[in-house]
Amino acid sequence: MFSGKQIAELFLDLGITHVVTIPDSTIGAWGDAIEATPGLRLVRVCREGEAWGVAGGLSLGGASPMVLIQCTGLFESGDALRNVVHDWKLPIPALIGYRSYLNQSTLPGDTCLVFTEPVLDAWKLDFKLITDPGQLGEMREHFLDCRATRRPGVALIAEGKA
Amino acid sequence: MTFRANAPQGMPIRDAVGLIRERRGPDDVVVSSMGSAREWMALGPLHALDLVLVPSAMGHVTSMGLGLALAQPARRVIVLSGDGSLLMNLGTLVTISAQAPTNLVVVVFVNGSYEVTGAQATPGAPAARANGDAVDYVAMARACGLRSVFRWSAIDEWRLGIDEALRATGPTLVVLDVETVPGAVGPRSPGPTSERGPRFMAALGVTPL
Ligand SMILES: Cc1ncc(C[n+]2csc(CCOP(=O)(O)OP(=O)(O)O)c2C)c(N)n1
Numbered sequence: 135m136f137s138g139k140q141i142a143e144l145f146l147d148l149g150i151t152h153v154v155t156i157p158d159s160t161i162g163a164w165g166d167a168i169e170a171t172p173g174l175r176l177v178r179v180c181r182e183g184e185a186w187g188v189a190g191g192l193s194l195g196g197a198s199p200m201v202l203i204q205c206t207g208l209f210e211s212g213d214a215l216r217n218v219v220h221d222w223k224l225p226i227p228a229l230i231g232y233r234s235y236l237n238q239s240t241l242p243g244d245t246c247l248v249f250t251e252p253v254l255d256a257w258k259l260d261f262k263l264i265t266d267p268g269q270l271g272e273m274r275e276h277f278l279d280c281r282a283t284r285r286p287g288v289a290l291i292a293e294g295k296a
Numbered sequence: 297m298t299f300r301a302n303a304p305q306g307m308p309i310r311d312a313v314g315l316i317r318e319r320r321g322p323d324d325v326v327v328s329s330m331g332s333a334r335e336w337m338a339l340g341p342l343h344a345l346d347l348v349l350v351p352s353a354m355g356h357v358t359s360m361g362l363g364l365a366l367a368q369p370a371r372r373v374i375v376l377s378g379d380g381s382l383l384m385n386l387g388t389l390v391t392i393s394a395q396a397p398t399n400l401v402v403v404v405f406v407n408g409s410y411e412v413t414g415a416q417a418t419p420g421a422p423a424a425r426a427n428g429d430a431v432d433y434v435a436m437a438r439a440c441g442l443r444s445v446f447r448w449s450a451i452d453e454w455r456l457g458i459d460e461a462l463r464a465t466g467p468t469l470v471v472l473d474v475e476t477v478p479g480a481v482g483p484r485s486p487g488p489t490s491e492r493g494p495r496f497m498a499a500l501g502v503t504p505l
Binding site: 177187199216 | 353361364368391395489490496497500502
């Protein structure tokens with residue numbers, strides 16, 4: 135839906151310093167562009183819970199992290215995000231890939247479609263669903279709006295095949 | 297299943313933590329959690345650069361420490377973790393060595409137990425393992441690529457070694473064998489996070505986003 139260059143430029147524009155991530159086939163395609171962008175540091179973690187912890191430490195240390203994970207990783211990382219975002223009140227933004235939203239040919243009946251939005255609601259993460267390449271500006275506005283009000287903002291990116 | 301320390305010998309955790317309190321530099325950040333946070337707080341007033349990670353997400357104190365070390369490369373960041381917490385997030389060793397912050401020191405207190413929940417055995421405790429063998433955290437850390445790795449079991453050795461460990465080029469892992477404290481409770485929060493977080497950031501000289 136977006137090129138790595140578009141995403142890297144968006145992150146720079148938002149003042150992001152570190153992108154803490156585990157890839158999937160959509161968001162993972164952006165890694166090289168992010169890594170090649172001066173001012174952005176890619177931090178690879180081993181599981182998504184770590185991503186929130188590392189982002190929490192970065193944030194407390196004065197950096198401006200973005201968590202970049204798939205919705206499966208959101209399911210994996212609940213306790214860590216609860217602590218960082220809600221206990222420590224660090225409004226860390228995240229860009230989350232929504233597996234199978236646009237195409238279920240690989241995984242018909244993918245339960246990611248059942249659980250992703252309710253889980254985001256349950257964790258009180260203010261998300262904007264992005265289904266169209268024309269929504270880049272809306273995504274930017276959502277992140278800026280969330281930052282201005284210190285809310286943890288999520289862009290939920292509809293993905294194609296798993 | 298509740299039982300006392302797995303380690304045949306180990307130092308008292310309070311003394312082990314006390315040495316870190318003595319030797320930490322004025323600009324060092326110290327992130328404590330679980331039993332080590334309880335002991336850290338019991339030993340006196342907090343420094344402005346102490347982050348007592350209570351409440352925490354178990355296993356993530358090392359991740360928070362890594363983030364702090366990356367954001368504050370000019371400061372030493374000392375992380376105090378339980379062995380149960382490390383086991384919950386072992387990938388952290390690989391994540392840390394991938395980033396290789398030279399300013400990060402992780403101290404793991406190995407008591408073989410989840411002390412603060414009643415000293416139940418971890419799967420790393422020899423007494424809880426089918427073969428009764430010990431988990432080698434030093435070998436694990438080296439295999440994961442940590443640069444400086446140390447282990448001490450007696451307080452006198454730790455006293456002699458602490459300066460070398462804190463001076464070493466990180467990322468550093470220090471494994472300390474400690475006794476389980478019978479009947480020990482978990483650390484109590486030293487105050488609202490909504491105050492402590494911003495105060496800690498102010499001490500670092502950074503402003504919240
Ligand atoms: C995800 C998760 N699982 C279980 C717990 C319950 N719990 C709280 S503290 C703790 C033990 C911590 O053990 P360790 O890190 O070894 O520290 P120690 O208590 O020995 O100081 C456990 C299991 C928890 N808080 N979070």
